[in-house]
Amino acid sequence: MSKPRVLITGGAGFLGSHLCERFLREGYEVICMDNLITGDIENVSHLFSNRDFHFEDRDVTEYIHVSGKLDAILHFASPASPIDYLELPIQTLKVGSLGTHKALGLARAKGARFLLASTSECYGDPLVHPQSEDYWGNVNPVGPRGVYDEAKRFAEAMTMAYHRYHGLETRIVRIFNTYGPRMRLNDGRVLPAFMPQALRGESLTVFGDGSQTRSFCYVDDLVEGIWRLLHSDEALPVNIGNPSEMTILEFARTVIEITGSGSDVVFKPLPVDDPKIRQPDISKARRLLGWEPRVPLREGLVKALESFRERLVKAGELPAQEA
């Protein structure tokens, strides 16, 4: 019997590369598609020797063709950090809209199950706390983050339309802040900003007064939640994230402590439309998937730290003896 085959768009990104590894471990043949705008071939280069792994340098907003069968498509292609949306606003809108449409069309043609990487950004700057899936959100469509938020909201609507109109098997995961090895250095997100700053002994750049909250999930927990969701029969969105919430100032202090750094913090202006609070309500994931996060923040941060340290050494930004 031939192996199951999965297409992972954005497979060379942070989350995509961890998903490629998981599906290979589960006995899948994996087709990793990425145009490498924000993804990095280094994230998957260790998989090239695996005969079940195939990489395709392709833009999913154009017509996509994959020969042979496909059992599942995971649509993870998208810029994913606020500075990327500012730099790539049109690509961000295109990959969420046109890219989702192309990936859904391919899923329909192949009779494959489709899973959309959606986001807690669908809730915008939330007026309900914690956020459960039935909250419709508070999004500014014309602000700088709107290109991501609205593209993902459109992607959810398109996915539900394929489900309802074409009877396609679809899943939607709303991903909350996730961290771990292989986040792009200097991608502007908070951990890739804080960890290198702490390791270099620079001040940590806390935006605003640092009282805004986030809830951070370790990547392995997220991947487990996505795996379970794909195999469930829930078509409506499911939050996957870690409900343990903290302020960004507390997060900065925790990073300083974990890295053993002498850094302090410096306050910078808060980006436009930066959500003030964010915490996933994961009752639905608990109930339907029997899932909850397992990795405590400090343990996850130590694992992420190694990866950041290694890459800073490789980039010549830290001396090798500190590695």
Ligand code: UDP
């Ligand atoms: N942030 C910060 N300093 C940085 C980068 C980000 O204080 O150098 C803040 C940012 O304003 C936000 C939080 O950290 O309140 C999380 O930002 P990130 O870009 O990681 O993700 P978001 O949840 O905003 O999409």
